[in-house]
Structures are given as C-alpha cells and as structure tokens.
Amino acid sequence: MPSSFTLRVLLRTRSSAVMSSKALFLARGQIAERIRWYSDTKSSVAVRKEGRLPARFDAVANLNNYILQSISRNLKFKEMTEVQQRILPFLLADKTKGTSALVQAKTGTGKTVAFMIPVIQAVCDIFEHEDLGRRIRRPLALVISPTRELAYQISDEARKLCSAIPPGERPMIKAIVGGVSRHAEEQRVFSHGGVDILVATPGRLLDYLNEDAGRFRNVQIKVYDEADRLLDQGFAREISEIRSRLERVTEIKQMLMFSATVGNGVVDIAEQELGKKYKFIRTTSEDDVPTHLSVPQSVIFVNKLSDHFEPLVSMLRKHLNEALPGTPFKAVVFLRTGKEVDHFHFLLYHLLRGYDIPIMPISSRLSQAARSRNLEKFKTSPTSILVASDVVARGVDVKDISHVFQVGRAMGTDQYIHRVGRTGRAGKSGQGILILSNKENDFYESLRSMQIKFSDKYQYTSDPALATEICQVARKELEWWQNRRREEELRMLEEKYAAHKQGNKIARAAAELTFAKDIDVVKTIISQFGYYRSVISKRDLSSREILRDIVAGIGYLGLDPNVKPIIDRKTSGLLKNKLALTDKEVSEFFVEEAMSRKDKGTKQNK
Numbered sequence: 001m002p003s004s005f006t007l008r009v010l011l012r013t014r015s016s017a018v019m020s021s022k023a024l025f026l027a028r029g030q031i032a033e034r035i036r037w038y039s040d041t042k043s044s045v046a047v048r049k050e051g052r053l054p055a056r057f058d059a060v061a062n063l064n065n066y067i068l069q070s071i072s073r074n075l076k077f078k079e080m081t082e083v084q085q086r087i088l089p090f091l092l093a094d095k096t097k098g099t100s101a102l103v104q105a106k107t108g109t110g111k112t113v114a115f116m117i118p119v120i121q122a123v124c125d126i127f128e129h130e131d132l133g134r135r136i137r138r139p140l141a142l143v144i145s146p147t148r149e150l151a152y153q154i155s156d157e158a159r160k161l162c163s164a165i166p167p168g169e170r171p172m173i174k175a176i177v178g179g180v181s182r183h184a185e186e187q188r189v190f191s192h193g194g195v196d197i198l199v200a201t202p203g204r205l206l207d208y209l210n211e212d213a214g215r216f217r218n219v220q221i222k223v224y225d226e227a228d229r230l231l232d233q234g235f236a237r238e239i240s241e242i243r244s245r246l247e248r249v250t251e252i253k254q255m256l257m258f259s260a261t262v263g264n265g266v267v268d269i270a271e272q273e274l275g276k277k278y279k280f281i282r283t284t285s286e287d288d289v290p291t292h293l294s295v296p297q298s299v300i301f302v303n304k305l306s307d308h309f310e311p312l313v314s315m316l317r318k319h320l321n322e323a324l325p326g327t328p329f330k331a332v333v334f335l336r337t338g339k340e341v342d343h344f345h346f347l348l349y350h351l352l353r354g355y356d357i358p359i360m361p362i363s364s365r366l367s368q369a370a371r372s373r374n375l376e377k378f379k380t381s382p383t384s385i386l387v388a389s390d391v392v393a394r395g396v397d398v399k400d401i402s403h404v405f406q407v408g409r410a411m412g413t414d415q416y417i418h419r420v421g422r423t424g425r426a427g428k429s430g431q432g433i434l435i436l437s438n439k440e441n442d443f444y445e446s447l448r449s450m451q452i453k454f455s456d457k458y459q460y461t462s463d464p465a466l467a468t469e470i471c472q473v474a475r476k477e478l479e480w481w482q483n484r485r486r487e488e489e490l491r492m493l494e495e496k497y498a499a500h501k502q503g504n505k506i507a508r509a510a511a512e513l514t515f516a517k518d519i520d521v522v523k524t525i526i527s528q529f530g531y532y533r534s535v536i537s538k539r540d541l542s543s544r545e546i547l548r549d550i551v552a553g554i555g556y557l558g559l560d561p562n563v564k565p566i567i568d569r570k571t572s573g574l575l576k577n578k579l580a581l582t583d584k585e586v587s588e589f590f591v592e593e594a595m596s597r598k599d600k601g602t603k604q605n606k
C-alpha cells in the first residue's frame with residue numbers, strides 16, 4: 001500500500017506512467033534518502049534520486065569566499081551534513097537560485113546552516129548592486145522562530161557564518177524577541193547601523209509590523225524555522241497577520257521552511273505560503289526511524305501520574321553516581337508546564353544537593369533575563385541539569401547533552417521527537433528516557449506506531465525510603481511557597497497603597513489584616529500592637545488615629561469601609577484596655593457581637 005503522502009503525489013501526477021513504479025518503490029522505504037521535486041506546475045511531478053553530492057563546502061558553486069572562510073576558520077566545519085549537501089548546491093546554483101523550499105531533516109543535523117547560508121549569500125548578492133553607505137539598512141530577510149532562545153541562537157550562528165566578511169560588506173544580523181524592553185531593542189536594531197537579516201519571534205515581529213510596516217518594505221526572503229510549529233494552531237493568527245501585513249508592503253521572492261517534523265497537514269498549509277513552485281526535500285524516508293539511531297530510548301512506567309517523580313530522582317542519582325570523570329552528565333528534564341518546572345526544580349535542588357551540580361529551571365514563568373542566564377549556565381557547566389518546559393524543546397543546540405528525560409506524555413509525538421533531539425546532535429551520542437504512567441500507555445503506542453524504537457521498557461517499583469525523603473522535601477516546598485506567596489502579596493499591596501496618606505507601613509498593616517477574617521482582623525491588630533506602636537511614635541499618631549487608618553486600610557483593600565468588622569466582647573474589652581479606647585470609640589469602628597444565648601443564660605443565672 002502506498003503511504004498517504006505517496007498517494008497525494010500520485011494524485012497530482014497526470015501521467016502515472018512517469019513515476020508510479022518508482023514512487024511505490026520509494027514509499028516502501030527501501031531507499032534511505034530521496035528528493036521530491038515539484039516542478040513548475042504542481043500537477044506534473046517528477047521524483048528523482050540524485051547521484052553523489054559534493055561533501056565539501058568549497059565544492060558548492062557561487063558560495064561567497066568569505067562565507068567559506070568563516071566556515072573553515074571559525075566554525076571549523078570540515079564537510080557538509082546531509083541536509084546541507086542537499087540544499088546548498090541547489091539553492092545557490094545559477095538556475096535554481098532563489099527557489100522556495102520546504103525541508104525536513106532529523107534534529108541536530110545542521111539545518112540552521114542549511115538555510116542561513118543561502119540567506120546570507122542572497123543578501124551579499126544584493127549588496128553588490130547597492131551603495132551600502134547611502135542606504136538606510138532595513139531588513140532584506142526575515143527569519144522567524146517560535147521561541148526566543150532559538151531566535152538568539154540562530155542570529156549567533158548566522159553571525160559566525162559572516163565573521164570573515166569584511167565589516168563594511170558584512171550583513172547586519174539582529175534579533176527581536178518578546179520579554180525584553182521594546183525601547184532599547186528598537187534603538188539597537190533599527191538605529192545603530194540598521195539591520196539586513198532580522199531574526200524574530202512572531203509576537204514581537206507583529207508588534208513592529210503593526211507600528212510601522214514600512215520598515216519591512218525591502219524584505220525579499222522569509223524563513224520559518226520549526227515551520228510546522230509556526231504553522232500550527234498556536235501561532236496561526238500571528239503568522240497569518242504577519243503575512244498579510246508584509247504582503248501590503250513587499251513581495252516575498254523566496255520562502256524557506258525547515259523542520260525535523262513535517263506532517264502531511266503541514267504540507268498543505270505550507271503550500272499556501274510557498275506558492276506553486278517549490279522544492280520539497282526530505283532526507284529521511286517515511287519508513288525511517290524519526291529520532292536518531294545514536295540516541296537509544298527507554299521507557300519507565302509508574303502506576304499513577306503522581307508517581308512520576310520518584311523514578312526520575314532514582315534515575316538521576318544512578319546516572320550521577322555512575323558518571324565517570326571526563327564523561328560529564330548533562331541532562332534536560334522536560335515537563336509539561338512552567339508550574340511543574342518550578343515544583344520539580346525545587347525538589348531536585350534539595351534531593352540532589354549532595355552532588356553539588358548546578359540545577360537550573362527554564363520556562364516562560366521566568367523573566368527573559370533569567371531564562372538566558374540559566375541557559376548560559378547550563379551550556380557552560382560540564383555537569384548540570386536543566387529542568388525545562390517546552391521553551392527549549394525545539395531547535396536549541398547545547399553541545400554534549402548526554403540525557404533527555406521526559407516526564408509524562410509530550411504535547412504530541414512530534415514534540416517528543418524534538419525533545420529527544422536535544423541530545424545526539426551533530427553526530428554525538430546520547431540517551432532518551434521517558435517516564436509514563438500506566439494510563440499513558442496510548443502515548444507509548446503512538447510513538448511505537450511511528451517506528452520509534454525503545455531499547456528498554458520496565459515498570460518502576462517504588463523505594464519506600466526514597467518516597468519518604470521526597471515527601472519531606474515536598475512538605476518543605478509547600479511551606480516555602482506559602483511564605484513566598486504571602487510575602488509577594490504583601491509586597492504588591494504595599495506598592496498598591498504606597499500613595500495612601502499613611503504610607504507603606506499602614507498599607508502593610510492593613511495588608512496583614514486581610515489575611516484574617518472579621519474577628520481575627522481585630523485580634524491581629526491587638527496582637528501586633530507593638531508593631532503599630534512604632535508607627536504611632538514615629539508619626540505621632542494616637543492609637544485611635546492608627547486604628548482608624550487600619551480600618552480605612554481594610555476598606556482600601558477592597559472590603560467595604562462602611563461595613564464595620566464584628567468583634568466579640570472579649571476582643572472589645574482588649575481594645576479598650578490595650579488601646580485605651582472608650583466604648584464610644586470602639587463602637588465607632590466595630591460592631592460588638594450580640595451576646596450568645598449561652599452568655600445570656602449565664603448572666604441570668606447569676
């Protein structure tokens with residue numbers, strides 16, 4: 001049976017005689033690599049396997065000498081990777097230069113260089129016909145990436161590819177991403193020397209386009225890295241708005257889309273942007289294993305979803321104990337949400353303390369500065385653990401990651417492939433470990449149906465000592481979070497009421513009170529009287545005034561200031577004694593609770 005992809009190719013073919021036998025042969029996956037060539041009209045399709053491809057960069061026609069120097073001297077790449085062999089000679093050849101392309105190749109195989117070289121070369125070609133000194137440098141090429149970390153990484157790699165180009169002729173490559181100050185970014189990108197190749201995350205790019213689309217009128221090339229992610233529902237609105245804004249000001253001449261995962265659905269959506277004439281290159285066959293064979297993968301099952309953590313700690317300890325000097329243990333632990341990242345990071349930090357290794361969290365709950373700092377620390381520490389959400393699941397290239405742990409099912413099988421792909425990059429080896437609950441067996445089955453092979457599969461047996469240890473740390477975490485939350489709320493309230501005439505201290509006092517309800521509010525006032533006394537003496541306020549402010553503060557904090565708190569007789573007595581208030585003064589601020597029947601009875605009996 002031909003696969004659905006082959007079927008679509010067949011349907012598009014007017015003359016099935018041209019290719020049917022060959023297409024079916026290819027669909028059976030007997031050839032590890034192939035190229036599908038979409039010629040001028042989509043209805044006529046030719047499939048062909050190319051002969052020997054050049055392995056060295058200097059064998060590629062029309063490649064700028066300075067780029068070659070950057071590759072050999074600075075990046076020190078000796079030969080092209082497979083995807084580079086497929087794409088570079090084609091996109092730089094005289095006849096096919098500027099063609100749009102959709103490219104699928106496994107994770108960690110050098111796709112960034114494969115799309116950046118044609119982009120840089122095209123920009124250098126444009127420079128040849130322009131007086132750069134006279135032109136205000138506005139983007140000629142746009143590279144869009146789904147995450148900030150990846151956008152920074154692409155721009156760094158692109159700058160390395162340009163490092164040997166003389167400064168006067170060198171394309172300016174800059175990145176714009178969310179989570180950093182807009183004003184400073186705008187100055188850096190659009191003012192200081194301008195920009196030729198702009199790497200951007202979708203949201204931030206759209207901000208700039210909405211503000212001043214005219215800045216983008218020179219854009220001729222558009223690249224989507226992690227194209228399937230950009231074209232999926234999560235980014236659909238932003239990507240389509242970006243496209244329509246750009247269409248109003250410029251004509252995109254070349255569109256490049258790259259990813260390790262390109263499903264059939266993606267091909268259909270991608271074609272809306274790629275137009276009629278494009279080349280689709282896959283360096284893997286449909287029957288090929290989608291993850292790297294250099295990454296053995298295992299799966300551990302636990303009984304319940306909440307049991308995920310114990311095997312993770314046990315495995316991490318085992319690997320850390322076994323790590324040999326000179327063979328660093330660098331692991332990423334992938335979790336589903338930012339909240340889980342915080343939780344697991346806290347627990348791992350305490351449970352792996354004895355190993356004295358850096359353990360960093362990374363998720364969208366952190367500021368961009370903290371994200372960049374943590375990723376940098378992970379990169380530069382030979383032995384370290386990164387506890388991560390999917391913000392680093394795709395594209396992020398950290399040398400020598402030895403292990404990828406995935407806790408629970410990923411957002412989809414494609415996401416599993418990208419996460420595993422953080423290890424075993426550029427020909428290195430690595431290991432993938434998936435921890436699933438028995439209820440998540442369907443996820444395991446869908447991975448297996450995609451030819452993903454698991455060399456090891458077993459059911460985890462709980463270790464009571466470790467389970468107790470985890471419980472203790474979890475309790476500590478709960479306390480820590482409660483304190484932190486309380487502190488955070490107090491800080492926010494202080495900020496909010498800083499303008500209140502009695503300043504921060506009263507606001508804090510009032511804020512403290514909101515943690516107690518009704519009668520407890522008053523008890524808190526009394527129990528903390530010492531604290532207020534210092535406020536009183538400093539501000540020379542009477543107890544009465546401070547009490548009024550506190551009650552007013554309660555009003556400011558969202559409670560109705562006209563509704564007086566109810567207090568019992570005992571509290572009312574305390575108020576009178578400790579704060580030296582009269583009955584009238586107390587009733588000005590509080591309603592004394594009506595006597596209970598029991599009290600009444602006691603009184604009558606007396």
Ligand SMILES: Nc1ncnc2c1ncn2[C@@H]1O[C@H](COP(=O)(O)OP(=O)(O)OP(=O)(O)O)[C@@H](O)[C@H]1O
Binds near residue numbers: 077079109111113260
């Ligand atoms: N020709 C080459 N020779 C040696 N190393 C290379 C070559 N090309 C790229 N690399 C290196 O390989 C690593 C992986 O490259 P890159 O990040 O581009 O992979 P990718 O295919 O985009 O992966 P992903 O699908 O995860 O985004 C990088 O460290 C890169 O510098």
